[in-house]
Amino acid sequence: MLLIGYGNPGRGDDGLGPAFSENMAARSLPELDVDTDYQLVAEHALTISDHDLVVFADAEIGGTKAYSFREISPGAPEVLGSHSLVPETVLALCETLYGARPKAYALGISGYEYGDVKEGLSERASANLADAEAFFLDWLKQQAASKVVLPA
Amino acid sequence: MSEPRLIEISPVTRVEGHGKVTIHLNAENQVDEARLHIVEFRGFERFIRGRLMWEVPVIVQRLCGICPVSHHLAAAKAMDMIAGVDQLTPTGEKMRRLMHYGQVMQSHVLHFFHLAAPDLLFGFGAPAEKRNIFEVIKEQPELGKRAVLMRKYGQEIIEATAGKKIHGTGAIPGGINRNLPIERRDHFLSTIDEMIEWSLDAVKLARDYTLEHEDVVAEFGSFPSNYMSLVRESDGALDLYHGNLRALSSIGDTIFDQVSYTRYHELIVEDVRSWSYMKFPYITELGPEAGWYRVGPLARMNTASFIDTPLADAAHKDLKAVTSGTPNNSTLANHWARMIEVLHCVEKIRELLNDPDLQGTDLIAKGDRREEGIGVIEAPRGNLIHHYKVDENDQVTYCNLIVSTTHNNEGMNRAVKDVAVKHLSGQEQITEGMLNHVEVAIRAYDPCLSCATHALGQMPLQVELFDADGGLVDSRAQCI
Numbered sequence: 001m002l003l004i005g006y007g008n009p010g011r012g013d014d015g016l017g018p019a020f021s022e023n024m025a026a027r028s029l030p031e032l033d034v035d036t037d038y039q040l041v042a043e044h045a046l047t048i049s050d051h052d053l054v055v056f057a058d059a060e061i062g063g064t065k066a067y068s069f070r071e072i073s074p075g076a077p078e079v080l081g082s083h084s085l086v087p088e089t090v091l092a093l094c095e096t097l098y099g100a101r102p103k104a105y106a107l108g109i110s111g112y113e114y115g116d117v118k119e120g121l122s123e124r125a126s127a128n129l130a131d132a133e134a135f136f137l138d139w140l141k142q143q144a145a146s147k148v149v150l151p152a
Numbered sequence: 153m154s155e156p157r158l159i160e161i162s163p164v165t166r167v168e169g170h171g172k173v174t175i176h177l178n179a180e181n182q183v184d185e186a187r188l189h190i191v192e193f194r195g196f197e198r199f200i201r202g203r204l205m206w207e208v209p210v211i212v213q214r215l216c217g218i219c220p221v222s223h224h225l226a227a228a229k230a231m232d233m234i235a236g237v238d239q240l241t242p243t244g245e246k247m248r249r250l251m252h253y254g255q256v257m258q259s260h261v262l263h264f265f266h267l268a269a270p271d272l273l274f275g276f277g278a279p280a281e282k283r284n285i286f287e288v289i290k291e292q293p294e295l296g297k298r299a300v301l302m303r304k305y306g307q308e309i310i311e312a313t314a315g316k317k318i319h320g321t322g323a324i325p326g327g328i329n330r331n332l333p334i335e336r337r338d339h340f341l342s343t344i345d346e347m348i349e350w351s352l353d354a355v356k357l358a359r360d361y362t363l364e365h366e367d368v369v370a371e372f373g374s375f376p377s378n379y380m381s382l383v384r385e386s387d388g389a390l391d392l393y394h395g396n397l398r399a400l401s402s403i404g405d406t407i408f409d410q411v412s413y414t415r416y417h418e419l420i421v422e423d424v425r426s427w428s429y430m431k432f433p434y435i436t437e438l439g440p441e442a443g444w445y446r447v448g449p450l451a452r453m454n455t456a457s458f459i460d461t462p463l464a465d466a467a468h469k470d471l472k473a474v475t476s477g478t479p480n481n482s483t484l485a486n487h488w489a490r491m492i493e494v495l496h497c498v499e500k501i502r503e504l505l506n507d508p509d510l511q512g513t514d515l516i517a518k519g520d521r522r523e524e525g526i527g528v529i530e531a532p533r534g535n536l537i538h539h540y541k542v543d544e545n546d547q548v549t550y551c552n553l554i555v556s557t558t559h560n561n562e563g564m565n566r567a568v569k570d571v572a573v574k575h576l577s578g579q580e581q582i583t584e585g586m587l588n589h590v591e592v593a594i595r596a597y598d599p600c601l602s603c604a605t606h607a608l609g610q611m612p613l614q615v616e617l618f619d620a621d622g623g624l625v626d627s628r629a630q631c632i
Contacts, residue, residue: 010214036318042266043304076286096289097296
């Protein structure tokens with residue numbers, strides 16, 4: 001499984017994605033590859049083509065809960081920008097270029113302060129990050145459990 | 153009689169970041185005025201104050217998620233000066249150069265294939281749903297795969313030299329904090345010939361487009377201007393990492409040449425306009441009317457005497473031949489110039505990978521400390537200036553940044569006006585295709601308007617058409 005956390009840690013709560021992936025990387029969880037980047041770019045399509053399961057973690061604007069988690073499918077918006085590829089576009093590029101279609105989820109962690117050049121997360125965003133981490137670790141356990149083949 | 157109208161393109165799409173264009177039409181639907189507004193975040197110059205000098209090359213990467221490596225290296229060069237180091241160790245300089253060539257390569261590749269190619273392949277007026285990278289890939293899947301692998305190559309070079317993809321720490325005051333292990337060198341060498349071959353193909357693609365559309369290229373947002381870049385101290389060759397400043401007029405006359413970039417503040421003035429947060433620099437001795445200039449790939453092709461790698465030099469001569477050796481003033485020729493620089497970077501990377509100095513262990517030079525440092529580099533989009541002062545505690549007390557997009561501010565505004573006049577004046581209906589013409593002119597400069605925030609849920613594109621009273625006549629919104 002691959003986790004990609006992305007965002008700019010120098011823009012306040014936009015650093016939620018990198019904070020999430022770096023915290024997970026620090027745990028050295030088995031069977032979890034972790035990637036941290038400023039943004040999603042075209043070569044992520046190549047990176048994810050080698051994985052069966054991918055989770056994209058990013059800050060979310062306007063979220064009503066601490067975090068959201070949803071399965072996503074390939075999709076191409078009308079106009080693309082290098083600056084802001086969305087996970088659906090990366091999946092579509094992956095399918096178009098490499099014929100691979102990994103199962104994928106988007107984890108959006110609610111943030112609130114993006115406007116200033118500022119290091120560090122807001123207090124509320126930090127709390128949301130902790131909630132998202134707890135959820136994700138639990139979800140990982142469920143994923144691992146679902147892979148266990150019980151003896152006949 | 154129709155009423156005067158104001159058209160806004162906000163933000164401009166397929167550029168790095170967000171900007172807004174306003175076009176004012178008079179009652180006869182003629183363009184009265186056209187401007188590119190960029191909300192540049194100059195607050196960074198205050199943000200950096202009080203930080204310790206050794207932190208600066210890492211912190212400045214937070215300025216931008218698009219070209220962090222360029223800021224990293226420009227700041228490191230300024231900190232070299234403060235550290236009293238005028239000459240890096242061979243390993244230090246070559247590792248930094250390798251990092252820089254990887255950065256310029258990957259940035260140019262992304263721009264050409266991802267941002268510009270849809271316009272070039274399908275035409276500026278093609279339907280919006282056609283003008284994206286997916287359509288390019290459908291038509292030329294091999295091109296799409298190459299673009300991904302070339303960018304990946306450049307990014308891996310950055311990771312190997314800076315330590316990390318994000319917030320790398322490679323360059324430090326006075327040098328570098330790592331060398332390149334043999335196994336990484338061999339990894340990069342294993343595919344370098346392929347990169348050269350693909351770069352040659354990319355140059356051909358851009359060259360053929362430029363020459364086959366000569367009539368469009370010659371008139372599209374094009375006009376004479378001055379040009380400025382660094383050139384190599386010894387012979388005026390293209391040098392993306394270090395050199396002295398050279399400025400030429402639109403016909404190739406020398407305005408200044410081989411001037412140390414530590415004197416940049418004597419050579420250029422940063423002018424301000426009431427309607428933009430971004431400054432408008434001009435060459436001091438020519439004044440604000442005649443002294444504006446352009447930077448970037450085409451500017452560098454115009455100012456450089458030659459290129460010191462053979463394949464890129466041949467391509468440079470080819471480009472120069474179009475204008476008989478004088479500066480090329482065609483804005484769209486930037487794409488051709490950009491691909492020549494990709495080829496140059498890949499040639500330089502090959503040269504460096506074969507140099508044992510990359511495995512050297514003398515990484516940091518020492519000198520007598522100073523209190524002021526200026527670092528200038530040729531970033532992908534053009535000349536980038538970082539200027540700092542520090543106090544006795546090594547804390548930054550002053551910071552001035554002039555980024556490439558600021559240098560090109562006047563040029564982009566003129567391009568917007570030129571294209572708007574030619575393609576919007578007299579039109580009863582302003583179509584999306586017509587508006588894209590304006591964006592194509594801006595995109596040729598590859599401006600970095602980035603704030604690098606891109607959290608889920610943003611809808612950055614909004615195109616709005618207002619009447620003379622400020623009433624909204626039409627609007628469009630889409631996600632980029």
